[in-house]
Amino acid sequence: MKALHWRLAPFFIFLALVLVFWRGLALDPHHLPSTKVGQPLPSFQLTSFGETKRSSKSMLGHVSLLNVWASWCMACADEQAVLMRLAKQGVSIYGLNYKDSMDNAKEWLSEWGNPYQQIGEDVDGKVAINLGVYGAPETFLIDKNGIIRYRHVGALTMVIWEKEFAPLIQLLESVE
């Protein structure tokens, strides 16, 4: 009886490995941890279409979204309808124009609409690296004190908005 028990051990180890790897299959390797959540938004100063300087400090004092977008980013166009809808609802959205050309960005905004209160141009992608951005579009939720509270990678949808952002914003706005 005891000998049989030990002979079965490899089988059970095999079963355990199958379970581990089976679970591993369900993980998305493109979903990276958001290490910046809970930390202050790095401060930056960017030009807005070559004109005035925009400082990250203008985002302080209210709950806002920071959306990383570019005219070359296909998913950003899908997302824009959602952002336009949110802007109409009164959500303050700031745009980080990631590695784009000014003309393309302006044309893109006139085609798809402009939901942004302010836009900063991150031409060389330095601010994006500082934020840990690895692909546009990305959306950060920033609280009144400039702390990053949530980050979504990929196009924002109303489902994700209702499930992840809306409850968190309600909570953040109730805190003084």
Next chain:
Amino acid sequence: MRSIFLLLALLINTAHAEVLYPLQTAKQEAQFKHLLADLRCLVCQNQDLADSNAGLAKDLRAEVYNRVKDGQSDSEIIQYLTERYGDFILFNPPMKGITVFLWFAPLIFLGVGFIIFWRRFR
């Protein structure tokens, strides 16, 4: 004769690579090379930063280059990157609470194997 030409061509190639990211000392060059080989491209995830041609990989290469040029140490540069991109950017995961099993699992499995072997043939 032909092999000499081939060798020359190879030498010219490597010289060309260093013009893109010129560094003052051989030590910095070695540091830059080994950092790029140890860092993952986050877009094409199984390539290192040295091999990848993705836009983000180029930007991160430039970031690492500037920091090496400024004389920052490996741990400073790696800390800067892991604070932003997490441990995933490292091909060599650090030893800490969550990775202990990863590091010691081979030893555990070896031990289990020995126990089974010993029980079976005693």
